[in-house]
Amino acid sequence: MNLQPVYIVGPTASGKSALAMRLAKELDGVIISADSMQIYRRLNIGTAKDSYDERREVEHQMIDIRDPDEEFSVAEYAELASACISNALERGKSPIIVGGTGLYFDALLYPMSFGGAKKDEQVRGYLEKIAAALGPEGLHDLLAELDSEAAARLHANDVKRVIRALEVVITTGKTMAENADVREDPDVIIVGLNTEREALYEKINARVDAMFEQGLVDEALSVGSFEYQSMQAIGYKEFAGCNYSVMDGKYVVPDEELEVIKDKIKQHTRNYAKRQLTWFKKYSFVKWFDCADGDGAIEYIKQQLEK
Numbered sequence: 454m455n456l457q458p459v460y461i462v463g464p465t466a467s468g469k470s471a472l473a474m475r476l477a478k479e480l481d482g483v484i485i486s487a488d489s490m491q492i493y494r495r496l497n498i499g500t501a502k503d504s505y506d507e508r509r510e511v512e513h514q515m516i517d518i519r520d521p522d523e524e525f526s527v528a529e530y531a532e533l534a535s536a537c538i539s540n541a542l543e544r545g546k547s548p549i550i551v552g553g554t555g556l557y558f559d560a561l562l563y564p565m566s567f568g569g570a571k572k573d574e575q576v577r578g579y580l581e582k583i584a585a586a587l588g589p590e591g592l593h594d595l596l597a598e599l600d601s602e603a604a605a606r607l608h609a610n611d612v613k614r615v616i617r618a619l620e621v622v623i624t625t626g627k628t629m630a631e632n633a634d635v636r637e638d639p640d641v642i643i644v645g646l647n648t649e650r651e652a653l654y655e656k657i658n659a660r661v662d663a664m665f666e667q668g669l670v671d672e673a674l675s676v677g678s679f680e681y682q683s684m685q686a687i688g689y690k691e692f693a694g695c696n697y698s699v700m701d702g703k704y705v706v707p708d709e710e711l712e713v714i715k716d717k718i719k720q721h722t723r724n725y726a727k728r729q730l731t732w733f734k735k736y737s738f739v740k741w742f743d744c745a746d747g748d749g750a751i752e753y754i755k756q757q758l759e760k
Contacts, residue, residue, distance in 0.1 A: 454480075454758045456610050458538055461551040462558060462733045463646035464726035466656040468744045470503055472646065473551040476751055477511045480547040480758075485537045486515040487552030487561070489530075490686045493521050495676060498669045499688030501660065512546075521676045521683040531560035535606070542610040555732035562639045562736075573624050580616045580623075595619065600628040613640045638738045642757045645733055648744040654723050656744075661719045664688065670697075670711070674704040687725055691717045 459476065461469050473484050486492070490500040494517045502508075502516060514537040519525050534550070534557070541548040550561065584592045593609035596619050603618040617640055618629050625632060647653070669688065676684060679693040691714045697706045706714070733739060742750040 454755070455612070455760070456542060456545065456547060457613060457758070458542075458548040458550060458611065458641065459754055459758075460558065460562070460641060460643035461549065461646070462643065462736070462739060463553065463744075464653060464729040464733075465501070465553055465722060466653065466660045466726070467646040467648065468747065469551050469553070469646055470501070472644075472747050472750055473549050474503065474507060474511055475747060476754065477547070477549055479751065479755075480549070481545075482547035482549045483512045483514060483537070483541040485534055485541070485548055485550045486513065487530075487534070487550050487554055487557040489525075489554040489557065490683065491516050491552070492519050492525055492530075493517070493523075493683045494519065495521055496672065496683060496686075496689070498664050498667045498672050499686065501664075514541075519683075522678070522681050524682045527556050527560050530557050534561060539608040542608045553729050555729065558733075558736075562641065562643075573620060576620050576623050577616060580619050584612055584616065589615070592616070592619070596622075599623075600630075603629040638736075641738070642754055643736065643739050644750045644754060645736075645739040645741045646744050646750070647730065647741055653726060653744075657722050657726060658719050661688075661715060661722060664718075665711075665715060670706055671704050674706075687721045688718055691721065 459480075459482075461473055461476075463469050476482060477484050484503075488500065490496060491502050492515060493500070503513060508516070515530070515534055518533070538548040538550070538561075550558075552558075580592070583595065587595075589609040589612050592612065592615055593604060593607070596607070596615050597604035599622045600618060604615075607614050607618060609615065621627070621629055621632055648656075670692075673689045673692040674697055676689070678684065679690065684690060684693070692706075695706055695710055695714060697704050699705070740753055742753070
C-alpha cells in the first residue's frame with residue numbers, strides 16, 4: 454500500500470472526524486485538522502474537536518496551536534500543515550487531512566500550480582518506471598535537479614505529485630512556479646461526505662443541542678473579548694452582547710435569550726454547511742459518499758492507495 458496524504462472534506466456534522474479516526478486506526482495514520490477554529494486552545498465544545506481520549510488514541514496535529522486572543526492566517530496554516538504532512542510521511546505514517554475550511558484545503562491542494570501542461574501518458578509512464586527503479590528518493594533527487602523549488606515543497610514519499618511536477622518540467626520546459634498562472638486539479642486521494650439536506654440539518658440541530666448540554670455557554674463567555682478572531686466563529690459570536698450572570702462559578706443566560714442564541718447558532722450552522730458544500734462541490738476530483746457509508750469510503754481509499 455502506497456504512503457500518501459488522504460483528504461476528507463464535507464459539511465459540518467457529516468461525520469468527517471469519525472471517518473478520519475477509523476481510517477487512522479487502519480492505516481496507522483496521523484490526523485491533521487483543516488478546521489480554522491480547532492487551532493485554538495480552550496475552544497473545544499463549539500469547534501467539535503475530537504475528545505482528549507480520541508487524541509491520545511490517535512495522533513492529531515494542527516489542533517490547540519494558538520491561544521484564543523491570537524490571530525492566524527491561511528498562509529501560516531499552509532506552512533505548518535505542510536510540515537505536519539511531510540513529518541508524517543518521513544515517519545512512515547499516513548497523513549489524513551480532515552476538516553471543513555475550504556481555504557485551508559485550497560492552500561494545501563494548490564501550494565503552487567502544477568501548471569497548465571496537459572497530462573502526457575508516455576512521459577508519465579517513463580517517470581513511473583524511473584520511480585520503480587530508483588525509488589521515491591531517487592525520483593525526488595531528479596526533481597531537485599530540474600526544479601529545486603518544487604522539490605523543496607514536495608516530500609519524496611508524495612510520489613504522485615513528484616511525478617506530476619517532473620512531467621510539467623519535461624513537457625513544458627518550465628518549472629512549476631513558472632507555470633503557476635494556470636491551476637490544474639491535483640492528483641490526490643480525496644473523499645467527501647454528505648447526505649440529504651434534511652437529514653444533515655437534523656444532525657446539525659442535534660449537535661448544537663449537545664454542545665449546550667456539554668457546557669458551550671461557559672466556554673463561550675469565559676474566553677474574553679468578542680473582538681478576537683477566534684470569537685467570530687459560529688457558536689461563539691452569537692453570545693456577543695448577551696445578558697448573563699455568574700452563579701457558583703457558572704455563566705447563566707436568561708432562558709428566553711438562551712433559546713434565541715441556540716436558534717441562531719443552528720441557523721448559522723445550516724447556512725455554513727450550504728457554503729461548505731458549494732465550496733467542495735467545485736472540486737471535481739472529490740469522490741463523494743453518503744454520511745452513513747463509511748465502509749464504502751474506507752474501501753475506496755484503500756483501493757486508491759494500492760494503485
